[in-house]
Amino acid sequence: MPDYQAPLRDLRFVMDEMLDFPSHYARLPGGEEASPDVVNAILEEGARFAREALLPLNQSGDREGCLLEGGEVKAPKGFKEAYRQYVEGGWPSLSAEPEFGGQGLPHSLGMVLSEMICATNLAWGMYPGLSHGAADALRHHGSDEQKATYLTKLVEGVWTGTMCLTEPHCGTDLGLIKTRAVPTVDGSYEISGTKIFISAGEHDLAENIVHLVLAKLPDAPEGSKGISLFVVPKFLPDADGNPGERNGVTCGSLEHKMGIHGNATCVMNFDAARGFLVGPPNKGLACMFTMMNVARIGVGIQGLGLMEASFQNSLAYARDRQQMRALSGPKAVDKPADPIIVHPDVRRMLLTQKAFAEGGRMLVMFTAQMVDVVEHGQDAVEREHAEALLGLLTPIVKAFLTEVGFEATNEGVQVFGGHGFIQEWGMEQLVRDARITRLYEGTTGVQALDLLGRKVLMSQGETLKVFTREIHKFCKAEGDNPALTEFVEPLARLNTEWGELTMAVGMKAMNDREEVGAASVDYLMYSGYVTLAYLWARAAKLASQSLGGSEDAFYRAKLDTARFFYQRLLPRTRAHAQMIQAGAGSLMAISANDFGLGFEI
């Protein structure tokens, strides 16, 4: 069975040493609660919960899956009990506002915990995970009464939430939804329609489920401008706020999926279910994006957690498994063969996992600081800056970390050789679970259009400049630091090129909008590598300063990993840069009819 230790030392490096979270927290209102001692205690407790309560259920949950019987869904054995512990531990309320029963700690802290949960049991993590988005939508757009009724219960964790967006005929294109909301005399609405792919849509972990549902009012405008958001509880709250009458929303069936078997992915039928409008009519898409942005970063963290889990277990295997001799001569002379970690290509795979996981952790925590500032920052200029940067980084966090997360979990399988394909070892489950992260909450292609089209080009490149200026400043400051030349020089070049490539695509796009879509995914991946290069350079700076002390080995390994990232992963930008510049021509030339002439008769 796979093992897992939360990377507490690495988190300390990123949070305390690199990004100075102690000062960051001290500046947030109420942040004094998040003292280093408190933070450490929470991380250690979270690590224990993930390892002891969730990890043992990951493989059994995958094998068992969920069961739909008489309209009720049973989660795999042990899931309910783990959820009870989670609620009793106070985890759901960690970073929620005190006025709704929360502990008022910074959001970033919840994101660290989330990595540990995703690393040990993604399918389980999706039950409480969806609640965050639902809670956020209510917090920002709900009425006071809705907050009192639903938000407090979500914060407490006794109820969970869902996001009901997708329908059989539309996912990305929500303007096409058919679910209807008909006003009734008491001000509520009757919601009717079918939603699919609803994670945690029905289950036995919590006493009630709060569905956030996109639907159309009778006279709504066409398309995405005519979407409204509704809250539709599974049980309508009674006068005391407890689950009362069963509402007309039921699980029609469960999907059979490639992975995350332990999570109930439901077809939800709304049959004149009673719902309540959240926010203004026809403004549901904006409200939905509130949920969505939180969820997108959450999915990026899933990618991070899965690659850390895969890395730790393939490392253990590579140290243990003996096969062949090192090319340069035997290393373990007393053994019949050397442990496979001596082989350069095995090291390449392990270092790929390590560099992406540790770099991904830096990216997530870098982004998490902005989330804190956007939510609670006291300085308007600072908040605006964080908001711009957060907008830019959100699609990168979501898509880049899930793309490389899928690669890294696959490297984990590859290190195991044939054994990686066998379920018992648990490595292939990480791949199957990781596969969904490239798809849900907007595919990589959708994130890429958001990044290049909405964030970068629609702002005339201004949003990008917010970031490239920061990178430029770093490169200038470290320009004459000989210890960092190997990092700063390529970083400065890439940073300049990033701007140039953006300009070039922008110019082409003025003549042909298809150029945006043609460049988008390569642009996103390119952006991800440069972003990680910036963070790895900062890590290298810190590590090089800390060599020679009592933790010399830790900092040396960090520096070695930075070097590996620059020498063996960053060159991928050479391919992406060329492909961005290649333009739309070779994509659009072939007619849709002619794609299949090799096999169509």
Place this chain on the structure above:
Amino acid sequence: MPDYQAPLRDLRFVMDEMLDFPSHYARLPGGEEASPDVVNAILEEGARFAREALLPLNQSGDREGCLLEGGEVKAPKGFKEAYRQYVEGGWPSLSAEPEFGGQGLPHSLGMVLSEMICATNLAWGMYPGLSHGAADALRHHGSDEQKATYLTKLVEGVWTGTMCLTEPHCGTDLGLIKTRAVPTVDGSYEISGTKIFISAGEHDLAENIVHLVLAKLPDAPEGSKGISLFVVPKFLPDADGNPGERNGVTCGSLEHKMGIHGNATCVMNFDAARGFLVGPPNKGLACMFTMMNVARIGVGIQGLGLMEASFQNSLAYARDRQQMRALSGPKAVDKPADPIIVHPDVRRMLLTQKAFAEGGRMLVMFTAQMVDVVEHGQDAVEREHAEALLGLLTPIVKAFLTEVGFEATNEGVQVFGGHGFIQEWGMEQLVRDARITRLYEGTTGVQALDLLGRKVLMSQGETLKVFTREIHKFCKAEGDNPALTEFVEPLARLNTEWGELTMAVGMKAMNDREEVGAASVDYLMYSGYVTLAYLWARAAKLASQSLGGSEDAFYRAKLDTARFFYQRLLPRTRAHAQMIQAGAGSLMAISANDFGLGFEI
């Protein structure tokens, strides 16, 4: 349910127009049997068999899996009946020698059929698939009596074969095997030990199973020089050659795997099983490579089949599924949204599948010609040339086609969005089935060492030159063809660079052997892209000559795909070239102890 049409038009392009198979067959002894009419009839019949008999069992076989009861394995429903049809159709004997009951047709023809089988039902295809390797080992190394007893049955298809190499503690490093062979008075051996990952090790499709087993004689030298090959039948043939007494080889358990659920992957226990030495004692590794090389090309064909299947179905979905409007304005104005094939990024994914599948088909058939020549060629010089080129291309076919096969089947899932993750659509099964192809018969890392270490560097680069000279000749001949400049110029550059990179690694390796392993996988991928670039340039030449005729659309699509390959896939060589040159330093620096300092306490 996924559909599939064998790509007969594309096969005609590759076989008849591009690689002139009619002349190739005419020059082989007995090749006159393989007239264009016969070949066409066989391909059409094979296409029908794959589509009608195998495709309908692919998803059900995946869901059902295999069942071990009382030592007997039951394959999924319908598998046995499909195998009966396969044998009755004469398919197992297609390219076997007439003296053993074969039809004497060229091997390349069997390889085309193999693509169709892998595209429609890989798990099923593994039952007869392993017989080829076993038959080849017997044909080359077996005694006349062994051939008469076993080979004829394998050719007829009434018995199937296995390759029993891997043991729990060793796969790649076969020198470590523990299975023992003790001579008995009658000249046979008692084989005892445990073999794992034995595909089709036990099943109910055929009346007997012929295991080819690696084991050690009592006084065998240490390591790989002390391995011998044995034939161990499930039922010992009686005096009439029919299955007689049950031998001491049994299936101990079935593996639970990520994919190819319909194939029985067995733990095989040999308990003083009666076996017969094949080839000379202690020369088993050489005999094993006979099986292995055939099997390696076979696995490359699996990658090809799976990507073709994925491509066809994602194409159908992309034409049907309506979502969003084209960035440049609505295309299907009468519909609520445009079919997603209008979006450049969806086209990028489809063209990636198409370019790899069609390019992979060229590579397989190019290699197939060499297999024919090596087996049956009449001219010694020609045979030697083919042998060298085949040695070079075998690891590329195996590893490159399975690496890009995994990518392409994943693109198929991505085109489907969230639906790709749902089992019902069949796209995720192709990914799960494809995952094993990067592992078995030698992982990508093992193939890469074979290519760079054994094939290229051990020959002082001579084996590579056999191929680069051919590419150089093509570039020179087409140098002043303006229609091909966009292909020939980059190809010539890459071809030169290929030699330079090889030389550079070779020089470094003289000081440090680890440099070979450090460069190997990037070198293999680089080699794969250049090889496909050469074949795509040849295809482009042909297509550009054929424009304007009655099949203008077909040739135009071929040219468009060549252009896409050059503009959007070939730039990946820029990354691989840099990573090859980066050397071993950043891989070897970090100590095995320090990899885990971020999480180890």
